[in-house]
Amino acid sequence: MERASATPAPQSPQSPQPTAATPAAAPVGLRLADFQRWFQTIITNPDGLGPGAAAARAAVGRDDASIAAVVTRGHLDPAVRMEVYRNAYHLRLIECLADDFPAVQELLGKDRFTRIARAYITAFPSRQPNLNRYSIRFPDFLAAESRQAFAADLARLEWAMIEAIHAAPAEPFDLAALQTLDPDQWAELRLRPAPASRLLDLAHPANAWFQAWRAGQPLPPARKGRSFVLVYRAGERLWRMDLTPLTADLLRRLFAGETLGAAISALGDAPDLAPRVIRWFREWVAGGVFTR
């Protein structure tokens, strides 16, 4: 998701345990590197200021580096001050995940989604200057840590859409050039997927659920059932296309670099297969699914 320079506000009035009032605040004399480790240890702690502060004192090996000793009091409790940062750190990354996976949040409900997001943030702190790829491990995390198999597939679909948005543009394979080919050349044709094209093989009908949610229709049950979805970008518009097992197999072979002839003959010889293949194929080419 996109980054801004704003500070997220606390969602509920915060009341961290007040720090013990100390008389005059004397300098603690932490070196800058220690100070930064101390501060980061506190604000990234998922369990609260208390555990964070204990971990921070241990991290810099200074028993006297309490929040009250390091942070100036003024008219506000130092704990309130540090809680603004601790809260903002977690909220911003939760917002990032919620922004990237709105359908997953809808499916799980905000509370459960937020709980899982907090666990993800603790497991995978960001190590990049931007948040564009921060969520990349979230689908697998949902599957592994939270046994949310349907949500994980829905997240895979949403992540494929984000990747498609960020993928490089590519010269689409040209439909006009296709018309001039003779049948032998057709069979020998190899096509490459455009950088934005994604073929998903899912254990749940995630796209049907996503489609209903997007359209504001009654949500189907989150049940099992293999599904295939093609995500692609035509110009700057994203498309999602449910595929039958047969078309998904064809596309998988083409994406893997098989010639058109080899991919089609691998489909067997169902009646009227050829005209159907040509129809799908034209639709994909027209949508920019392939590049030269």
Place this chain on the structure above:
Amino acid sequence: MVKITEITSRSAGSPVTTSGVDLRTAGNRWHLPNLGIGLGLRTPHYLAIQADWPAIDWFEVISENYMDTAGRPLAVLDRVAAHYPVVLHGVSMSIGSTDPLNRDYLSQLKTLATRVRAPWLSDHLCWTGVAGTNAHDLLPMPLTEESMEHCTTRVKQVQDILERTLFLENPSTYAAFTDQTMTEWEFLGRLCEATGCGLMLDVNNIYVSSRNHGFDPQDYLDGVPWDRVVQFHVAGHDDLGTHCIDTHIGPVVDPVWALLGEAWHRAGGASVLLEWDAEIPDLATTHREALKAVEAITAARSEAS
């Protein structure tokens, strides 16, 4: 420096003069232009902007949102940069961190600045993480001699790598530290002097920090090296009574407009930009809020005379 004449011609967004005030005058020592009154470029406005390229003076973009992407964000940015001046504003340089500078980030930033022909670029006086972690927050520096020395070295390195003057913004802060030996305005003034860097002054952040730490914003303004201010930020914030949170939501409050007016004249004129980052209204509403700067600048002038 970018030639503003290269920008596709269009009608001006904000008035060039009002009540005898030349709104495009610029007092900075680098003779960087006063671009007028701009908006932060935000995704919810992408369609409205591209629909008819409305008369908005200029845009500021968060640099990081256009890195590690080759797709739609960059395509939109290219088109916006063909129609408007675009300034880069970063949140991850982490100038105050004790981690090594991220060279790869800096080289991406340099490429992006060239791509959009940015007349200047800015980041914050802050650190964003250590030990390889990015907290994606503008974390406060302890304002000590050690920090001063550290930031001085880093700003010089960054300016050498980018081959540009770096403009630093004063962040909103919620905590100060018992080790502190100077005020933020002293720190920034000395840093500018030592490195040749400039300032991007956020008057909302001055207000928010003054409420959080109990200083007088006038003392802050008295300490600013005005010929180094190239740009202002204004924004909305959450007022919790005891302290303020820099949420960039909602209209700019009157005391912040008053600070802008005064600061603008003290600087001898500089570009103004509205940041609105959540619960973002439509483009026209956002732009109307930004254009209140004209009144603020005019009002401050009549008070001064």
